Amino acid sequence: MTQREIFFVANEVNELGGVGRWQTQMAGLFAERGHRVRIIGIAPPGAPMDLGENPPFETLTLYDRRPAGRPGRRTLGRLAPSVRSHVANRQAAADRLSALFRSAGPGAVIIVTQVWAMEWVALADTAGCLVIGMSHESFEACRNSSRYGRVRRYYKDVDRMLCLTQEDADLWAAEGDLNNVGFMPNPLPLTPGTSSPRTEKAVVSIGRLSHEKGVDLLLDVWAEAAPRQPGWILRIHGAGEYESALRRQCTELGLDDSVEWAGQTGDVTGALGRASVFVQSSRGEGFPLVLLEAMACGVPCAAFDCSPGVREIIRDGEDGLLARHGNTSQLAERLVRLMAEENLRDTMGERARENVRRFAPEVIVHRWEKLFTFLER
Structure with missing residues (x-):
């Protein structure tokens, strides 16, 4: 060399x-x-x-x-x-x-x-x-x-x-x-030694609280998904200029009891280790590192199909689920499937962990x- x-x-x-x-x-x-x-x-x-x-x-x-x-x-x-x-x-x-x-x-x-x-x-x-x-x-x-x-x-x-x-x-x-x-x-930014146990009833999002990352869309998604799977929480890691507006939206949607604002995290592996599902609701992405990280941790992902990079990482129906870009009802349906079906979560999570090794x-x-x-x- x-x-x-x-x-x-x-x-x-x-x-x-x-x-x-x-x-x-x-x-x-x-x-x-x-x-x-x-x-x-x-x-x-x-x-x-x-x-x-x-x-x-x-x-x-x-x-x-x-x-x-x-x-x-x-x-x-x-x-x-x-x-x-x-x-x-x-x-x-x-x-x-x-x-x-x-x-x-x-x-x-x-x-x-x-x-x-x-x-x-x-x-x-x-x-x-x-x-x-x-x-x-x-x-x-x-x-x-x-x-x-x-x-x-x-x-x-x-x-x-x-x-x-x-x-x-x-x-x-x-x-x-x-x-x-x-x-x-x-x-791949990280290679954890073990998968998430996928036992906690938690859907996790990690990213800036900005317009581009679409957390406002995620709250609309959660307003549809949460009533269909009681007992689950949405844990949002991140900070940014939209935080105050997003918290108001959360309250107006009646979601305060099922949404946890977890702030920025320096321990991505730890945050993903407490997740059973990862969700990404971005309006645009390049080749998102956080999807790679979630999959490496064995956490199945549901995401908007907002760019070639997203669909290159997630093989829809095999190691994660994609929804049409901006279609909040369809993303809610994808989330509900993963929340409701433990076997599906486990199968997709382990396939994700294996498939992401190509990166x-x-x-x-x-x-x-x-x-x-x-x-x-």
Whole structure:
């Protein structure tokens, strides 16, 4: 195996969230295989994530505070002094990247985890390096955002643009101006030694209390499901800007006796060990780590089929149940089935635990190594 210098260039080094967790895990996996790994953030995190003591990789953040957006398309000579200063500062930051990339020598790999960070990498000297750009969201989610045009612009000439699923890669390729598209799933974040006993009458949700995660939809789902299975509780782990509104909704729906607001958790395995069913009601997802975690813990999942990543992880009817995107009555029906049928929970939970091993860390990191070798040919 060739030992390499691997750079992750991201919006932030350690922003709390799925991309940050993925990045930290992959950096550790590469370091375990003898590579020298560095994570470079453009800006400081808004909600920092603890990287632990002595992480096996180096970190660097280019700016002390988040830089302003890019200026309009005008010639530099006509820009106001403040804008000229902004452009000069951006180029100076890119020059720092160039120096780091040059110091690594030929064969280095630059993995750009978010397209905003690619705006700096595009200004840097990457000669002799492999450059891989990533989109950690579904094609549809990206197309409906400001990132869509930037992905097409900034990732057009990288060595590989990676999505999370084959379905997303096909959709990007069909756009016609990206001929470098591939896909790479996220690795399993944890490998617990035992399954959840699935004995507690608890449905668990874990995620930010935000519009995107659809906890308001989940409360509507629970209002239909809970009366049909008395004695069960919905335990919601998470915090966020929508918490007050969601608690009011819970009260208005008469659900206070069957909903437990458990707050954020640093012990995902422990939270899932107390679950018999996991539910996800997101409006959009990329390749959700929490589904992988629930399945690894032997907890069958019911979820909205909101993205290719969700249906890539859950094999509907085999190791979990999917409902049409946004159809709260159908998701309630899926939940009731799992709550009512112990044998179904046990069968699907154990199949989930087995099936999710196709995303085991050693499997995914090997796929990355094969990609590096292929791109060097």
